[in-house]
Amino acid sequence: MFDKKVNPVELIQQGALSQLEKALAKNPDLINGEYAWSRPDGSHRGSLLHVAASCDQAAIVRFLVQEKGMAVDWANFKQNTPLHHAGQNGAMQAAKELIALGADLNAKNSENNTPYDEAKPGLKDLLNPDLKLFTAVQTGDLDAFKAEVEKNPSRLYEDFRWQNNSFAGTLLHMAAFYNQPVLIDYLVTEKGMNVNNQKTAFNWTPLHHAAKNGAMEAAIRLLELGANPSLTNGKGNSPAAACDNPALKDLLQECEQEYAAEQTREKDIAKAAGAWTALSENEIMYARTLPGDSYKLTELFNFSSGVCTSITENLKSGQLLQSKTKFAKLEDQELLKQAKEQLAQAFQKKSKGAKTEGGDTPAAATPKNRYDKLKKSGM
Numbered sequence: 001m002f003d004k005k006v007n008p009v010e011l012i013q014q015g016a017l018s019q020l021e022k023a024l025a026k027n028p029d030l031i032n033g034e035y036a037w038s039r040p041d042g043s044h045r046g047s048l049l050h051v052a053a054s055c056d057q058a059a060i061v062r063f064l065v066q067e068k069g070m071a072v073d074w075a076n077f078k079q080n081t082p083l084h085h086a087g088q089n090g091a092m093q094a095a096k097e098l099i100a101l102g103a104d105l106n107a108k109n110s111e112n113n114t115p116y117d118e119a120k121p122g123l124k125d126l127l128n129p130d131l132k133l134f135t136a137v138q139t140g141d142l143d144a145f146k147a148e149v150e151k152n153p154s155r156l157y158e159d160f161r162w163q164n165n166s167f168a169g170t171l172l173h174m175a176a177f178y179n180q181p182v183l184i185d186y187l188v189t190e191k192g193m194n195v196n197n198q199k200t201a202f203n204w205t206p207l208h209h210a211a212k213n214g215a216m217e218a219a220i221r222l223l224e225l226g227a228n229p230s231l232t233n234g235k236g237n238s239p240a241a242a243c244d245n246p247a248l249k250d251l252l253q254e255c256e257q258e259y260a261a262e263q264t265r266e267k268d269i270a271k272a273a274g275a276w277t278a279l280s281e282n283e284i285m286y287a288r289t290l291p292g293d294s295y296k297l298t299e300l301f302n303f304s305s306g307v308c309t310s311i312t313e314n315l316k317s318g319q320l321l322q323s324k325t326k327f328a329k330l331e332d333q334e335l336l337k338q339a340k341e342q343l344a345q346a347f348q349k350k351s352k353g354a355k356t357e358g359g360d361t362p363a364a365a366t367p368k369n370r371y372d373k374l375k376k377s378g379m
Helices: 008-013 017-026 028-032 048-054 058-067 082-088 092-100 131-139 142-151 153-157 171-177 181-190 206-212 216-224 246-273 333-351 372-378
Strands: 035-039 042-046 160-162 167-169 275-278 283-289 295-302 307-314 320-326
Touching: 008 017, 008 035, 008 048, 017 028, 017 058, 035 048, 042 048, 042 082, 048 058, 048 082, 048 092, 058 092, 082 092, 131 142, 131 171, 142 153, 142 181, 160 171, 167 171, 167 206, 171 181, 171 206, 171 216, 181 216, 206 216, 206 246, 216 246, 275 333, 283 333, 295 333
Parallel strands: none
Antiparallel strands: 035 042, 160 167, 275 283, 283 295, 295 307, 307 320
């Protein structure tokens, strides 16, 4: 049926476009045939477009699709598309042409692999279906980044790999690695991503990624948004320990120390403030740890009997001492007034459907922004 003297595969391998045009004009049925050919990596079968893709003949690829109407995603018996063949054979120019012609980067063959999965290392970046998204992250293009995220919000919950699979994490981890504070701000403040997300292969936080790549501006923005500088990864390293950049390492170490000191202060404030617990409509309990952390004092205010019962517990020995004092003889009348207010507040909440237990524990004072000086020194 076909002209035996014409071998379109050989013409494509030779890049003989004009001769291929003449052959197809003379025998149009050649365009529908299935062909076999060999490449250094093995034998292949498919359409003429598969041949052109595997042989890196970009001009012939364009001719077959635009002039001869061949489907750019034509699948062979293994469901490989021409783009799969281009990737398998390292055919850079053909791959670029196929992508420009609209080839599907997400097409899967019979082994459920995309062209990216089958591509040689040199074509991995080009055939990455997330190329637009990755480019937006690397360049800090907020508009392009937003467009990709809004187009597919599920991307916010996916894990990605970059730098030749050396690093992994969410878009927030990636934005931190590539030092993109604007993208970080969008992901955390507008999209609600967790600034301390450790759901990565080695429990890295976004701050670990910023630290590893020396991303100063990203690290500062993460800290401002509530990143915990003391969280450790799977190897027990904090972001500071994972950092090789001297300036950023110093900043993170200072933050880690200040964070630890602040946590201690907040615990001390909570201990000193104590906690109120309403026991009944007439009785409320106030418990706090005394300075030195050796004793715990619990006071029960009974408004029916007008008696305050004080129980002092030695936290080391467990010994208890108890005493009772009439309200009229209490030295701290301000505490009695507070007890009455807390009891009233507790049962007012109960009447509104709140839990029956306890008033509010006094809130700790909001710590001042500890990053102001770091911003000045780190930028």
